[in-house]
Each structure stands twice: as structure tokens, then as C-alpha cells.
Amino acid sequence: MQFCPDCGxxxxxxxxxxxCSSCGYTEGKDEELAADYVSTQEQDESDVIETEEGANFEGKPKAEAICPExxxxxxxxxxxxxxxxxEPPTRFFKCTECGARWREYA
Structure with missing residues (x-):
């Protein structure tokens, strides 16, 4: 990683x-350091987890969980x-029978 000498x-x-993403400062790449830089790929749609009201859960993994409804x-x-x-992740559930939604915190 390289940090901006003006704003950090x-x-x-x-x-x-x-x-620099904050102040716009630019400088040429240091070719010695460039060999150590790692580029990441953009996230594609298959990695996105939908948790809002209209999300389609059908086809997702199933678990044994008692529906509150x-x-x-x-x-x-x-x-x-x-x-x-x-912190532990949050699990979002949708009932396979009635479609009720709830979440659990570990």
C-alpha cells in the first residue's frame, strides 16, 4: 500500500x-514497489447476498430453524x-412454508 504524503x-x-482518493495528489508509480502491489478483481453479482424484503431466498441453503410465525x-x-x-455474522432466515423472515445473531 502506498499512502499520500499530503493527507495520509x-x-x-x-x-x-x-x-490519492481523498485529496487528488498524484505521483508516478515506484517501479521497485510496483512488483509488490496486488490488484483485486471486482466483486461479481454471484457474491452479493440479498437480505432486503424483496430478496429471493428460494434455492439458498436450508437449515433446521423454527419459524416464529x-x-x-x-x-x-x-x-x-x-x-x-x-463480531460474529448475522444469519437471515426465510420460512420455506409461510415466507416469514427473521434474523439470528450468534
Missing amino acids: SMMHADGEQMV CENDQAWYTIKQTGSAD
């Missing part, structure tokens, strides 16, 4: 330049990190 923010590569014992679920990285 992290810089990102833009062609042959390193650009109809007491059915099967629900589709997704897992999402809703807090900081040192």
Missing part, C-alpha cells in the same frame, strides 16, 4: 500514476457480516 490517505493505481422447522438462510470483523 491510501492511494490507488490509475494507469502509471498513484492517485407458523412453527415450521425448515428455513432458507443467508449469512452476512453486519457488524465489525471481530
Whole structure:
């Protein structure tokens, strides 16, 4: 990682330049350091977990979970990190019988 000498923010590569995302400072890439830089791929749609009201849970993994509405014992679920990285993830459920939605915190 390279940090801006003006404001201290992290810089990102833009062609042959390193650009500060905060203040716009630019400088040429240091070719010695460039060998150590790692680029990441963009996230594609298959990695996105839908948790809002209209999300389609059908086809997601199922778990044994008691529905608070109809007491059915099967629900589709997704897992999402809703807090900081040192906190456990949240599980979102949708009943396979009545469609009720709820969440559980570990």
C-alpha cells in the first residue's frame, strides 16, 4: 500500500500514476514497489447476498430453524457480516412454508 504524503490517505493505481482518493495528489508509480502491489478483481453479482424484503431466498441453503410465525422447522438462510470483523455474522432466515423472515445473531 502506498499512502499520500499530503493527507495520509491510501492511494490507488490509475494507469502509471498513484492517485490519492481523498485529496487528488498524484505521483508516478515506484517501479521497485510496483512488483509488490496486488490488484483485486471486482466483486461479481454471484457474491452479493440479498437480505432486503424483496430478496429471493428460494434455492439458498436450508437449515433446521423454527419459524416464529407458523412453527415450521425448515428455513432458507443467508449469512452476512453486519457488524465489525471481530463480531460474529448475522444469519437471515426465510420460512420455506409461510415466507416469514427473521434474523439470528450468534
